[in-house]
Each structure stands twice: as structure tokens, then as C-alpha cells.
Amino acid sequence: MKVTACRNNVHELIWEFWAMIGRLLLTLVISFLFAAEGLASTGDTSWMAKGRYGIFMHYQYRILLNYSIRTDPILPSASQMTAEEWNRFVDGFDVKGFANQMAEAKMGWVIFCIDDHFFAWQCAPNKAFCEYTGYAPGEKCSRRDLILDLANALNAKGVKLICYFAGLNGYNKEPRVSAGLKDGTPRGFYNEKTPPSAESRKRRLEILKEYADRYKDKIAGWWFDGIGLNTYNGGLDDWWKINSIVRAANPKAVIAFSYGRNEFACVKAGIDDYTAGDTWSKQDLKRLTPQVLPPQEGMLWHGKIYCGNVYHGQGDSNQFTHQELIDWIKTCNRQGGVCTLDWPFDPNTGLIKEFGMKQMIEIRNAVKGR
Numbered sequence: 001m002k003v004t005a006c007r008n009n010v011h012e013l014i015w016e017f018w019a020m021i022g023r024l025l026l027t028l029v030i031s032f033l034f035a036a037e038g039l040a041s042t043g044d045t046s047w048m049a050k051g052r053y054g055i056f057m058h059y060q061y062r063i064l065l066n067y068s069i070r071t072d073p074i075l076p077s078a079s080q081m082t083a084e085e086w087n088r089f090v091d092g093f094d095v096k097g098f099a100n101q102m103a104e105a106k107m108g109w110v111i112f113c114i115d116d117h118f119f120a121w122q123c124a125p126n127k128a129f130c131e132y133t134g135y136a137p138g139e140k141c142s143r144r145d146l147i148l149d150l151a152n153a154l155n156a157k158g159v160k161l162i163c164y165f166a167g168l169n170g171y172n173k174e175p176r177v178s179a180g181l182k183d184g185t186p187r188g189f190y191n192e193k194t195p196p197s198a199e200s201r202k203r204r205l206e207i208l209k210e211y212a213d214r215y216k217d218k219i220a221g222w223w224f225d226g227i228g229l230n231t232y233n234g235g236l237d238d239w240w241k242i243n244s245i246v247r248a249a250n251p252k253a254v255i256a257f258s259y260g261r262n263e264f265a266c267v268k269a270g271i272d273d274y275t276a277g278d279t280w281s282k283q284d285l286k287r288l289t290p291q292v293l294p295p296q297e298g299m300l301w302h303g304k305i306y307c308g309n310v311y312h313g314q315g316d317s318n319q320f321t322h323q324e325l326i327d328w329i330k331t332c333n334r335q336g337g338v339c340t341l342d343w344p345f346d347p348n349t350g351l352i353k354e355f356g357m358k359q360m361i362e363i364r365n366a367v368k369g370r
Contacts, residue, residue, distance in 0.1 A: 042247055043221065043254035043273035045300040047160060048338050051108020052367060053329050054160075055360075056304055056342040057350075058312035059123060059146075060116035064089055064347040069280060070311040075118060075173065083139045090123050090142040093350035099153035101352055105360035106368045109160040109220065111340060114147055114211065117166040117190065117226050118173040123147065128206045129167075133180030140177070147211075151218040160220035162254070167207050168242070169196060169226045190260070195230055201237040205245060212249035221254030222246055223276060227267055229259065239268040256302065263304075266297035274300040277340070282319055285328040290335040301337035307356065308344035315344040318355055322362040329367055 048054075062068070067076045102110055115122040122129065123146040130137055137143065151161045171177045172191045178184075182199040183191075196204065224242075232239045246253050257267035258276035266272055275295045279288070283305050287293070290301040307325065308315025329339045341363075343356030352360065364370070 042251055044252040045254055045273050047220070048108065048254065048274065048300060048302070049336075051160070051338070052333050053339040053341065053363070054107050054109035054111065054162075055102065055105075055352075056111045056164075056306075056312070056340045057113065057345065058342060059093075059113045059350065060313075061086055061089070061119060061121040062116060063311075063313045066314060066347075068311040068314055070314070078174075081119065081121065086121055087138060087142055087144070089347065090144050090146050092348050093123075093146055093149075095146070095149045095153045095350075098150070098350050098352075099157050099159070101357060101360075102154060102159045103157035104364075105357070106364045107159055107360075108338070109162055109340075110150070110154060111162040111164055111223050112147065112150060113164040113166075115164075115166050115170070117170040120167070120171040120174050120177045124211065126207055126210050128203070128210050132203050132207075133177050135176075147215065148218070151215060155218060161218070162221045162223055163211070163215070163219050164223045164225060165208065165211070166225040167204055168224050169204075169228070169231050190226055192226070192228055192260070195228065195233065198235050198237065201232060201235070205237050205241055208242070209245045212245050215249070217250040217252070219250070219253070221250075221256075221273075223256045223258065225258045227257040227259050229265075229267060232268075239271055243271045264293050264295050264301065266295070266299055269297050272299060274302040274338075277301070277303040279303075279305050285320070285324055288328070289331055290337040295337075301332070301335070302340065303332060303337060304340040304342070306342040307359065308342070310344070312342050313345055316353075316355075318343075318359050322359055322366075325359065326363055326366040329363065333367075 061081055062076055065076050065080060067074060114124060120140060122141040125137055125141050125143070125145055129141055133140065147163060154161050169191050171181065172186065181203050182197055184197050187194045232242060246255060254273045255271055256274050256276040257272050258278050259265050259267050263278045264275045288303050288305070295301040306312045307318055307320055309317045309319045325341065332339050343360065344353045345351060346353060
């Protein structure tokens with residue numbers, strides 16, 4: 001009897017040992033799968049590849065007033081910008097006419113600015129922003145929700161909308177906003193020298209979340225400006241919090257981080273889906289290609305240029321010939337990339353100027369057909 005009991009105990013111990021090993025292996029497998037899922041970007045860029053090219057609209061107050069890094073001075077004074085004028089600009093944007101232009105040009109997408117990097121003028125309401133900064137509705141954020149109006153009009157035409165947002169790290173020329181966002185001491189001309197504080201990141205992400213939750217899948221993605229490699233490292237409000245905010249609202253949303261030192265870098269593996277591809281001067285289009293400047297981490301290569309003779313959204317003529325742009329787009333498409341172009345627009349209506357529209361039609365005819 002004792003021998004039998006001992007044997008049973010041994011068998012039980014062996015069984016428990018292998019059961020424990022099995023549970024451990026199962027835990028490891030599940031952990032690996034969740035980690036792999038976390039590292040896998042969930043944004044859907046297939047529609048961008050299909051769309052081939054789109055347009056960037058630098059709809060920012062300073063641009064509307066004809067200031068940029070290609071003007072002297074580059075920034076307007078605070079006294080030149082008022083809530084009354086900002087709302088008048090935003091109210092005057094011809095959404096229907098703009099959507100018709102985009103459809104006629106067969107644009108795959110529009111990247112449109114919610115805000116600007118320096119002064120925080122936003123073309124859509126945001127309660128969190130107002131609560132933190134003390135601005136009344138319509139005083140800094142426009143009364144009109146231009147983003148929602150654009151999303152509805154563009155989606156009806158089959159054109160996707162991506163939102164530009166500088167609020168993750170911007171607004172350094174507006175002391176009241178910086179104070180409200182607990183940004184602390186100045187962090188450089190572009191807020192590039194040090195990351196925002198933990199409290200500042202928390203507040204900035206609340207502003208982003210309000211927009212993301214409002215627009216959901218009405219917008220197809222985000223283009224985040226002014227980002228450094230360490231801007232959202234560590235803490236609760238980190239890169240993955242950005243990811244969860246964006247993709248809880250729209251699981252297929254695409255994300256790009258504009259990192260000025262390398263616009264084709266992957267800022268956070270598993271989160272950014274396409275390269276920001278920003279440029280700030282007239283480009284050598286033979287060099288601005290996926291083969292010469294390859295994307296990191298298997299992201300979709302995306303290049304961005306301005307086509308007016310001054311800067312983003314500004315100018316009175318085109319700086320490239322039709323054929324130069326046609327050849328550039330076709331080359332990038334052949335090499336697995338996509339392109340975003342920027343033409344001057346009328347500040348009062350938001351409509352692309354006539355010379356730019358003519359060039360857009362020429363590109364359409366050559367790349368996508370009539």
C-alpha cells in the first residue's frame with residue numbers, strides 16, 4: 001500500500017510539474033502574441049498607395065496673413081492676430097467649392113491643419129484647450145468646426161482627410177497657452193530642446209483625444225508636427241497613449257510624426273505608419289525619392305513638397321513645371337511611395353488659386369487619366 005501511495009504521489013508531482021511548464025509556456029506564448037500585436041502598426045495605408053498623391057493645406061493664421069519662414073519677418077506680431085479676424089477667415093472657407101476642386105483633381109487625400117506650431121489658432125472648437133488656457137469658445141479656437149465640415153464634404157466626394165496637429169509639442173510663441181498647458185520654461189524656437197513636462201503631455205493628449213473622439217473615422221489619420229525622438233518617452237502619457245487615443249477612435253487611422261532631423265525616420269516602431277516627408281525649400285525632385293531616401297521600419301514612403309513660388313500655401317505662380325511634378329509622382333509611385341503637394345490658396349475662401357488648379361488638372365490627366 002505504501003509503495004502504491006508513493007508511486008501515486010510521484011505521478012502527481014510529475015503531472016503538476018508538466019502542468020506548470022505548460023502554463024508557463026502558454027503564458028509566454030500569449031505575452032509574445034500581445035507584444036507582437038503591440039509592435040505591429042494597425043494603420044491602413046493601402047488607400048494611400050492606391051490614391052498615389054494628395055494635397056497639403058497649410059491653413060494657419062500666419063500663412064493667411066502671408067508670413068512664413070520665407071518672408072521677412074517670418075512671424076506676425078501678436079497684435080496682428082485677433083479672434084474676430086480668425087473667425088472671419090474660418091467662416092469664409094468655401095468647403096463645398098474646395099471639395100469640388102479636390103474631386104476634380106482626383107486627389108487621394110487632403111492633409112489639413114487643425115492648428116499651427118507657433119500660436120495655437122485652431123479651426124475647430126476644443127473644450128479641453130479652452131479650460132486649460134482660459135480662452136473662451138471662439139476666442140482662440142474658432143466657433144466653426146471647419147474640420148468636421150471638411151470631413152463631411154470630402155468624404156462625400158471620396159477624398160480622405162488627414163489632420164495636421166502641432167499640439168503634441170507646439171504653441172511656444174503664445175505665453176498664455178504655454179502657461180495653461182504647464183509647458184514651463186521656453187524649450188527652443190520649435191520646442192525642440194527638451195520634451196514637454198509630464199503634466200503638459202497629459203493636457204496636450206486630452207486636447208488630442210477630444211478631437212479624435214469627435215471625428216472618429218470621418219478622418220483617415222494624423223500628421224503630427226514638431227516631434228523629437230524623446231518627446232513622449234516614459235510615463236503614462238507616452239507614445240502608446242497617443243496610439244491608443246488615435247486608434248480607439250479609428251482603428252485604421254494612419255499616423256506620421258514629423259521629425260525635422262530625418263523626415264523619413266520611424267519615430268516609434270509600431271505606431272507611425274507613413275513618413276512625414278516634410279520639406280522647407282525647393283526640392284531636387286530626382287533626389288526626393290524612396291530609393292534615395294528610403295523609409296525606416298517598412299513604413300510607407302511619403303514625400304511632401306510645396307509647389308508655389310514662396311512657401312506652403314503662398315505664392316503667385318508655380319515653381320515647378322507640370323512635367324517635373326508628373327515625373328516625380330510617377331517615379332515615387334513606381335518605387336512604392338506616395339506624394340503630397342501644396343499649392344497657394346486664397347486666404348479668404350480657401351480655394352486653390354487658378355494657376356495651381358490648372359497644374360493639378362495636368363497632373364490628374366497624366367497620372368490618373370481624365
